Amino acid sequence: MELVKFLFFPTAAYLVGSFPSAYLLTRLLRRVDIREVGTGSTGASNVSHSVGNVSGLVVLFFDSLIKGFLPTLLFVWLEIPIWALLLSSLSLVAGHNWSVFLRFKGGRGVATSIGVVLGVGMWWQMLIMAIGPGLIGRGLIYKDSAPWTIASLLMLIVLTLIYESQSYIIWLLIGLLTLMLLKRVMSNSGISRLRRDFFSVMFLRIIFDRDVMSKKNWISCDKGLIG
Numbered sequence: 349m350e351l352v353k354f355l356f357f358p359t360a361a362y363l364v365g366s367f368p369s370a371y372l373l374t375r376l377l378r379r380v381d382i383r384e385v386g387t388g389s390t391g392a393s394n395v396s397h398s399v400g401n402v403s404g405l406v407v408l409f410f411d412s413l414i415k416g417f418l419p420t421l422l423f424v425w426l427e428i429p430i431w432a433l434l435l436s437s438l439s440l441v442a443g444h445n446w447s448v449f450l451r452f453k454g455g456r457g458v459a460t461s462i463g464v465v466l467g468v469g470m471w472w473q474m475l476i477m478a479i480g481p482g483l484i485g486r487g488l489i490y491k492d493s494a495p496w497t498i499a500s501l502l503m504l505i506v507l508t509l510i511y512e513s514q515s516y517i518i519w520l521l522i523g524l525l526t527l528m529l530l531k532r533v534m535s536n537s538g539i540s541r542l543r544r545d546f547f548s549v550m551f552l553r554i555i556f557d558r559d560v561m562s563k564k565n566w567i568s569c570d571k572g573l574i575g
Contacts, residue, residue: 354435357428361436365415365443365460368450370395370407377403383453387558390447391455393493408459416440416463424468430516437464438523445531456531456557458497461524465504468517473507494557501525532557 370390374382378399382390386398392411396404419440423433441457441464465474481496481503490496505521532553549559556563 354432357423357432357436358439361419361423361439362443363448364419365440365445366447366449366454367415367443368447368454369410369415370455371450373403373407374399383450388453389455390450390453391444391457392459394455411444411455411459412463412466415444416460417467418463420464420467434516434520434523437467437520438527440464441524441527445527454531457524457527461501461528464520464524468520470504470508470517473504476507477504492556492563495555498525498528498555501528529554535559 368390370382370392374380374395380399382395382398386394388394392404392408395407420437423436428436441460443454444460445454445457446452447454462474477500481500485496485499486493501521501524505518505525508518508521533550535553552559552561
């Protein structure tokens with residue numbers, strides 16, 4: 349029975365996370381392959397920028413609620429073992445980041461991660477993140493969301509260490525941070541020929557989620573130059 353749980357829940361979660369919501373929406377409504385426009389990501393941010401804000405909100409809602417929140421809430425409600433809950437919740441995000449239906453490409457996992465965090469009951473912590481790094485940080489200090497996303501997860505880990513008694517929550521957040529950093533480092537491509545210095549590219553990817561400092565240049569540059 350334990351082996352069944354070990355295999356079934358994470359596998360099912362990965363397939364749920366892999367559902368290509370952004371790809372299907374943009375294909376059906378606009379006849380656009382979201383992987384070939386903007387940043388090439390299949391997340392809500394790229395959909396919003398490349399297709400439209402309404403489409404981006406639809407993808408955001410689906411990826412956070414259907415892919416992240418509801419499955420995680422179900423795992424908690426079923427009271428599956430903690431290790432199975434951790435693996436399954438992280439598999440939701442891994443599926444979104446490396447979708448089996450999109451040749452293991454995908455989004456950055458931000459919306460799905462938010463859904464997972466809310467699914468395990470971290471509502472007030474997410475409210476703090478929304479007001480702090482979200483409204484104040486991104487709105488008033490620095491408008492690029494990429495570094496604030498990393499800062500938010502790090503702050504969540506600190507808050508959890510201080511206030512949360514359940515240690516598995518800490519491991520969940522560390523896992524989410526690891527998946528996010530891994531996705532940024534790997535991107536959906538290789539190392540850009542625009543920046544030959546490996547460490548500079550890795551730094552930019554980890555902090556700013558792109559290969560060049562200018563977000564405008566990164567979005568508009570020819571992705572054919574990326575090796």
